[in-house]
Amino acid sequence: MDDSPVLDPHRDEPHDRGEFADRVNRIRAGVLGANDGIVSVAAVVVGVAGATSDAQTILAAGLAAVIGGAISMALGEYVSVSSARDSQHALIEKEKRELQEQPEQELAELAAIYRSKGLSGATALRVAEELTEHDALGAHLEAELHIDEHEVLKPWQAARASGFAFLLGAVLPMLAILLPPAELRIPVTFVAVLIALGVTGAAGARLGDSDWVRPTVRVLVGGALALAVTFAAGALLGATIL
Secondary structure, eight states: OOOSOOOOTTTTSOOOHHHHHHHHHHHHHHHHHHHHHHHHHHHHHHHHHHHOOOHHHHHHHHHHHHHHHHHHHHHHHHHHHHHHHHHHHHHHHHHHHHHHHOHHHHHHHHHHHHHHTTOOHHHHHHHHHHHHHHHHHHHHIIIIIOOOTTOOOOHHHHHHHHHHHHHHHHHHHHHHHHSSOGGGHHHHHHHHHHHHHHHHHHHHHHHTTSOSHHHHHHHHHHHHHHHHHHHHHHHHHHHHHO
16 A cells, blocks of 8 residues: 655645735735836936946945835835735625625625526525625625735735835945945946846746736836936036036
8 A cells, every 4th residue: 555645746835825825915015116126226326426436425326215215115015005904894884784784685695696606596695695694794795805914914014024124235336336446336336236136037037927028028118217317417527526
C-alpha cells in the first residue's frame, strides 16, 4: 500500500480570503511606495544635481524629499484606505438594518441572486434559506456586495507598508547621487534608478499574477521622463543663476 502523502493540486491557491486580501493590500502599498520613493527622490536629486555640484546641497534636498515623501505617501495611503474602509462599514451597517427590518424581502433578494447564477427557483430558495440560517449577514454581504465582514481594510497597515517602502526605494537614488564622483552622478543615478524601476515593476506584476512586460515598460518610460525633465529643469535653472 502506498503511504506517500497525496499532493494537493490547489495547495498554493489562497483559501483564507482575509489573509489573501491583507497580503494583496500590503503588496500593492509596498510596490507603489517603493516606486514613488525611487522616482520622486531621484527626480529631486537629479534636478538639484543639474543645477549645482555641491554635495551638501544635493544631500539636503534629497533628505527633505525622503522625509516629506514618506510622510505624504503614508498619509495619502491612510486617507485613501480609511475612506474605502468607511464605505465598507456603511454598507455592512445598511445590510444589517435591512435584514432586521425586512428579512423576507432580503431572503427573496438572495434567492434571486442565485437564480441569476443559473440555479432553479426551488434550489436557489433552498440555498438562500440555508445560508440565511447559517449566517444571514455574511451571505448577503458576499452575494450582493462581494465583501466580508471580517475582511475590512486596514488603513494603518497600508500606511506603514507604503511609508516604509517609500523609504527603502529612496535609499537607492540617494546613494547613487552621492557616492560616485561628481562627473558620474547623473549617469549612475539614471542607470541605477531605471534598473530598480524595472525590477519593482516586474515584481509587482508577477506578484499580481499578471504579464510583466507592459507594466514594466510603463514604469521605465515614466521614470526616464521624470528624470530627464527634472534634470533639464535643474540644468536650465543652474545656467540662469550662474
